[in-house]
Amino acid sequence: MTKNHVKIENSECKGCGVCVDACPKGCLTIGKEINEQGYAYVKFDSENCTACGMCFYVCPEPGAITVYKAEKK
Amino acid sequence: MTTVIKHQKPSAFYDEFFRKGPGQKTTHYCPGCGHGVAHKLVAEAIDNLGIQDRTVFCSPVGCSVFGYYYFDTGNVQCSHGRAAAAATGVCRTLDEDRIVISYQGDGDLAGIGMGAIMHAANRGENLTVFFINNAIYGMTGGQMAPTTLLGQKTTTSPRGRTAENEGYPIHMSEVISQLEAPVFVERVTLGDAKGVMKAKRVVQKALQNQVEKRGFSFVEILSPCPIGWKMNSMDARHWITEKLEKIFPVGNLRDDTKEPAPVSIPRMKLTDEELIDLFKSGEVESVKAGSLLNEQLVKVAGFGGQGVMSASALLAKCAVAENRHATWLPSYGPEMRGGTANASVVISNEAIGAPVVETPNVLIAMNAPSLDLFEESVQPKGMVIVNSSLIERKVKRDDVNVMYVPATDIAIELGSVMTATIVALAVYAAASGAVSVETMQKMIPSSIKRKNLVDINLKAVEAGLKYYKEHYQK
Known part of the structure; x- marks a missing residue:
């Protein structure tokens, strides 16, 4: 992917939804699928991500969210 | 991109x-x-x-x-x-x-x-x-x-x-x-x-x-x-x-961090030498000792100021220096002088389960109330050392080995009444062989807190040993 985006580790998400609320651009939603821990995990699907990192900082799990920023070569 | x-x-x-x-x-x-x-x-x-x-x-x-x-x-x-x-x-x-x-x-x-x-x-x-x-x-x-x-x-x-x-x-x-x-x-x-x-x-x-x-x-x-x-x-x-x-x-x-940062926060630290000095007991190289025949369950009892605590602690330290297991369990009131005091010392070849001594096989009674309190609890064939300077009566039991030692008189003669229990302890060491008199002499310099009293305590050991040799050694 070459655009700003967020990668969710599905198996590490506990579906608390705090990132969904924190995202200023509404890029995140709680999905319908259930992960192996039994939580409906968060999905990223948007063109509007600014890689601001709000979702990363409010997320209580250390490694569930990684934020990527587009950069010119 | x-x-x-x-x-x-x-x-x-x-x-x-x-x-x-x-x-x-x-x-x-x-x-x-x-x-x-x-x-x-x-x-x-x-x-x-x-x-x-x-x-x-x-x-x-x-x-x-x-x-x-x-x-x-x-x-x-x-x-x-x-x-x-x-x-x-x-x-x-x-x-x-x-x-x-x-x-x-x-x-x-x-x-x-x-x-x-x-x-x-x-x-x-x-x-x-x-x-x-x-x-x-x-x-x-x-x-x-x-x-x-x-x-x-x-x-x-x-x-x-x-x-x-x-x-x-x-x-x-x-x-x-x-x-x-x-x-x-x-x-x-x-x-x-x-x-x-x-x-x-x-x-x-x-x-x-x-x-x-x-x-x-x-x-x-x-x-x-x-x-x-x-x-x-x-x-x-x-x-x-x-x-x-x-x-x-x-x-x-x-x-308060707008001020320039301090260079360092000075803290008083003890040097290694000072620390070693604080915990000096047992620094004597261990002494080779023969095997202990019986586990020693020692009760040392008297009143505060007779050196009951320091002498009994010295006994335990000597046993440890001789590579034995030992425990020291003091029991005393808040008074620094006066009041009753006793200590339990266990010396064993094996690890010790409980430091409590309920039926001693050695009783060192430094005053009359202590003899009254503990005489009956001594095991048959046990050893009883009586400070005859302060205890006028004789031991009532006939199934224990009794030694009468005028420990307080000897201590006063030496110049410090507080060494009385050391005198009695030397008699016990010489009679039982549970710890050697030489070990006691080696341990006293590091065990006695007041360094000006080291010499007098060493003399007390000598005096106790002398008294034992003259009166009880067979």
Whole structure:
């Protein structure tokens, strides 16, 4: 992917939804699928991500969210 | 165009958290818990400051008890409430460049550990404390904490906390900031994204202060406990901004870091020699000794001022110096002189289970009340040494071996009444062979606290030995 985006580790998400609320651009939603821990995990699907990192900082799990920023070569 | 990672799991975290088995990458915290957020802020600050290899993380008792499963730093898991005290020990043991974090919850820090945190703050330890305030005991199931709000319902305040019944919520940051020593005190919130971003800066600042050796920094973090509060993750965050922040206002309460950083915080340290001197007993090279025939269950009894305690302790130290197992169990009142005193000493070839002596096979009775009290408890064929200077009567039993020693008279003649028990002890050593008289002589210089009395105690050993040879040696 070459655009700003967020990668969710599905198996590490506990579906608390705090990132969904924190995202200023509404890029995140709680999905319908259930992960192996039994939580409906968060999905990223948007063109509007600014890689601001709000979702990363409010997320209580250390490694569930990684934020990527587009950069010119 | 390409993408680069802008925010990712800080490297101060372990890659995997082994608590629940290999491959596990999630914390043990409930969904929406504030601890994970606070951990992430601390871990990222450690990364940013480049201090991971010199940081020690002191975790408390409470939900964050498992800090050591997450932080790839030095770790100490502390007794309940004592993280700030344990962290003080870590601070003062390691060299000056160490970074020590005390991470504690409200029950831990403001409840059971109130004394420890107050004194650590008051000493101005160069230490960073992160205080997670979620207004409840989370781990144990949502009981009322020192920081629980008035009116807040918990499992132990089911009608809501009232000032009349349970007192007021404690404002730790305000209390700490009133002390003279702390350099930085701030309260932050995890109630919304803006608060988290502010908390991120404050957490790093509090660690930066320690890197600059400025002293004690305290950060109170208002943190959600959705399960304990019986709310979903977002309602819990709204409750922080709407309720908790009204009682515990967010903001800086103390910042003395605008001044130039001190060069170093001078602390008085004992030298290695001074430390060795403090714990000197047993420094004598161990003495080769024959095997002990019987386990020795010794009761030494008298009144305060006769040297009962120091002599019985010397006996135990001598036994240890001879590579035996020994215990010393003193029993005495608050008086420094006068009052009754007795000590139990067990000497054995094997590990000793209980240090209590109920039926001694050796009784050293230094005054009449002691003989009255313990005579009947002595085992048949046991040894009884009677201080005949102060005990006029004879031993009533005929199934024990008795030696009458005018220990107090001998001691007065030597110049110190306090050596009386040493005289009696020398008789016991010579008669039983449980410890050698030579070992006693070797141990006295390091065992006697007042160095000007060493000589007189050595003379007391000589005198006891002489008395034994003249009167009882067969």
